[in-house]
Amino acid sequence: MSAMAVLILSNPVLYSLELTPACNNRCRGCYNVFADERARPPLTLEGWRRILERIKPHAHLVKLTGGEPTLYPYFEGIVTQLRELDISFSLFTNGCWSAPERLVAFLKTVPQLRGLLISLHGATPAAHEAFSGVPGSFKRTVTNIRRATEAGLPVTISAVIHRRNLDQIQAILALTRNLGADHVAFNRYLGPRDPAIEPTDRQLRQAVLMIEALRQDGAPVKFGNCIPQCFVESSSTGCLSGVAYCTIDPGGNMRPCNHSPLKCGNLLAQSVEEAWQSAEMQRWRGMVPAVCHLCTAFPQCHGGCRAMAVELGLEKDPLAGAPLIAAQSPPERITLYEGLHPVGAYQLREEEFGYVLMRGNRIVPVAFAHKAVLDACNGQTTLKEIGADFGAEGLGLVAMLARKGVIELR
Structure with missing residues (x-):
């Protein structure tokens, strides 16, 4: 069997900008890895402007994240810069906003905003707050999701699959619809090892199969991060870190993704090309296990989550199994009617x-x-x-x- 390849873009086109490590939730599955940045003052607007001007020629979509990005002291300023530079962006937020009416009204004025991705980790206060760690956060988040959708802002729900919401997959979908959100993106747990909140492999596999069945029935659900096809067959797609995507942290460092602490350069001092082609980024790309390149699912899967493998001291994603050597099911069929355009x-x-x-x-x-x-x-x-x-x-x-x-x- 011949090895499969993934094409690497000459520059990243998808960026996550981690504006601040500050957050008003205490999520048990928090993936933030920039501990050494927490003691630093936040990057100034001038610093972010320099970075935005460097990524503008390449950026297809920028995601503002954190921490909680709306806690960045100059949040409105950086959104204004994105508008001035005409860079499309989305906002990944926990929805617990200090001034929700002002925020929604402000975002309505920015045509470059493509949508909000709002974390909601359960259909009940108990399930959500078991993950968020903050009493009352469910009500605040749900209230602000509805406020955003009623104002006409596109919203996608982001839900981490954990032990307290395993029986709420359909209820989360129902709540998503009730709140007027467009989709719900379900994510595997990628935080610190925590048996009290992290599902077992069997539980995760069952949840993925349920979500996939809902998707095939036409429900507005999708997978938000990578789940190896050799773990369970699904529509989950592989991670694009180091392929088309990177993260810029609160200190201006380029990292392959927001789950990895590996620094590949600093965009305050280097060009995008220098950091993207750095030895560190090349090393990241080389971390895909050789056996994954022989798998028929590799073009879709890309070898699973390298960040989790590194975090746990493993050679491959902890969910990864033996490579697939044949298609597990017939490819999805699509009917083409000759009169369609x-x-x-x-x-x-x-x-x-x-x-x-x-x-x-x-x-x-x-x-x-x-x-x-x-x-x-x-x-x-x-x-x-x-x-x-x-x-x-x-x-x-x-x-x-x-x-x-x-x-x-x-």
């Missing part, structure tokens, strides 16, 4: 190896040779015409891109 719903980026189609967190590589098919996905050309011009190969490409969510069929 495919429409591109992506931004196009050119790399040495071909094009990259970007939509939200989705990154789909396409060969240069397929540019004519992409051009035909213009909302005017029918699938029948594409089939006549490009044959089965062209229709297959359209079907794949539709499954990946970067082309819409109308």
